Amino acid sequence: MKSLINFIVTILTHLxxxxxxxxxxxxxxVKCHKWPNFKHPKDVNEKINWMKFYGDTSMWPIYADKYRVREFVKECGLGNTLIPLIGKWDSVxxxxxxxxxxxxxMKxxxxxxxxxxxxxxxxxDIETTKKHFEKLLKKKLSVLSGELHYAKIKPCIIAEQMLDVSxxxxxxxxxIDYKVWVFDGKPLFTWCTWNRQQYHANVAVYDMDWNFHPEWxxxxxxxxxxxDRVPKPACFDKLMDAVSRLGRGIPVARIDMYVCGEKIYFGEITMTSQAGFMDFYTQEFLDKMGQLTVLPIDCEK
Known part of the structure; x- marks a missing residue:
């Protein structure tokens, strides 16, 4: 039934x-199993959607652009966290x-x-890789998800240095992807993912005291x-300082970082995690993050 509804929505949107x-x-x-209230949002999914349609998204095309965001990271004084760039191309x-x-x-x-x-x-397989990226460059990401800021990003291909998994x-x-939830510059939760494969990943949510919360x-x-539990990074304070600087002034953002030894690396800034349809957290946790997300106007009454 879910697949059928998605198919119908896709067709109607393209028409x-x-x-x-x-x-x-x-x-x-379809994803969250309830009808949303975007104008008067409560949980974090609804608030992300409020920001998508009613908020100031002028900086979002930069945050979401994995190439242009590098300049923003430098402006925040965190250029030393950038993964070395090998190249940038507009076509294969x-x-x-x-x-x-x-x-x-390459991405x-x-x-x-x-x-x-x-x-x-x-x-x-270079030919297969070229076809892969040719297809991605033509993909319209904003149509079905309501993430209109993606339509303002000029697609390109970038290659970065590979970090040492060992x-x-x-x-x-x-x-290990340290996906830190930051609320107006205040980091409060880290969603770790590791042993990632195409259809599988270990995940765990930790609070600022690095307590594991499986109930979320x-x-x-x-x-x-x-x-296993992911140990608290030795550079935890440095990691949190970095995401705090990157997320300052943003009601809610998911800022992804990597750690190799005691060296931290910037991954990306995600303004619309799962397009605001996150179904991998419990409603309790979604509500909790919603309470922590303070929007620029009083839209909760």
Missing amino acids: HVLTPLRTSKLKFL DEIDWDALPNQFV CNNGSGDVVVCTDKSKL TQPCNSTSL SVWTSHYVMPK
Whole structure:
């Protein structure tokens, strides 16, 4: 039934029968199993959608652009946290594959989860990789999710230096993603993901005292209750200082960081986590984050 509703919503949206606002309300119903109130929001999903449609999103195309956001990070005095950039191209035809190092990470500046991790260039299928990015560059990300700021991002491809996975605790097969929830510059929760595969990831939510909160997550075949706990990073204070600076003045943002040894690296700023349809947290946690998200006007009455 959910797939059928999604299909119908997709068709109606492409036929311009539905506006982005109406599409988002239907998507919210399908994903979150309740009809939303975007004008008078309560939980964090509703408040993210309020910001999408009624808030000041003038900076969002920069925050969401994985290339342009690098300048913003530098302006915040955190240029030393940027992963070294190997190259930036507007089309696959511009890429000099011979000039690339043996290992790299390649992605679109406006993408989500469509990253190519090359650990050995001699084994990389370049033609398949080119087709992958050609398709991504044409993808319209804002149509079905109501994330209109993505339409203002000029798509490009970037390649960054690969970070050393062997430095990760928990014997993680992927970099541990420290997804920190920041409320007007105040970090309060960290959603860790590790051992990430295409259809599987270990996840855990920690508070600022690094207490594990399994009661705030919805455990599925994709997001799995971990046997191990992620240890508190030795550079925790430095990590929190960085996300605090990046999130200052923003009602709510998810700021993703990596840690290699005691060196922190910037990942991305996500203004619309799961487009504001997050179904991997419990309603209790969504309500809790909603209470902490103070919007610029009194829209909760």
